[in-house]
Amino acid sequence: MAHFFHANEIAKVAVEIERKGRQFYNRAADAAQSEETKDLFRYLAEEETKHEEIFSALLERLGSVELPAWSNEEEYTTYLNALIDSHALFSGGLAEKYMADAADEDTAIRMAMSFEKDTLLFFLEMKELVPESEKDAVQQCADEERNHLRQLKERLNS
Numbered sequence: 001m002a003h004f005f006h007a008n009e010i011a012k013v014a015v016e017i018e019r020k021g022r023q024f025y026n027r028a029a030d031a032a033q034s035e036e037t038k039d040l041f042r043y044l045a046e047e048e049t050k051h052e053e054i055f056s057a058l059l060e061r062l063g064s065v066e067l068p069a070w071s072n073e074e075e076y077t078t079y080l081n082a083l084i085d086s087h088a089l090f091s092g093g094l095a096e097k098y099m100a101d102a103a104d105e106d107t108a109i110r111m112a113m114s115f116e117k118d119t120l121l122f123f124l125e126m127k128e129l130v131p132e133s134e135k136d137a138v139q140q141c142a143d144e145e146r147n148h149l150r151q152l153k154e155r156l157n158s
Contacts, residue, residue: 010126011058013084014141017119018052021045024115028108037105040155044112044148051141058134084122106156113152120145 022045029041123142127135 010129011055011062014055014122014126015052015059017122018048018055021115021119022048022052024112028112031108032105034105036158037109037155040151041108041112044151047144047148051144054137054141058130058137062130062134109152109156113149113156116145116149116152120149 025041025045025048029038029045032038032041120142123138123145127138127142130138
């Protein structure tokens, strides 16, 4: 019997990613030394809250979706699980360990860049699973994650 992914399951993961991202950014803002970095981390925490609200709103609207044409159920399930498990925010407390061990702002910024990249990849895959009517919202969040990555890189370089 074929099992179809439920897009709302994927949206639940997106909500969790954003929730954990907000927690990370709030901790990073508290630990940051410079006002510029504190402000950036506070801004990014607000952005994570905004994305969490977007994905929470999607939960009720989403149902079953078909797998991408290039994949079978087992292959895609394995891929999505690997994508989630390898996300910087879900790597068995790795984000917390990095934050605890972070000796400087550069380390926190690099960690933030890592999970922004992981989140961007997740959202691009998520976009393939949601109905056409929801793709724009997911793409908007992906575009914003891309912008966050650029902002973090600029801060790292300054």
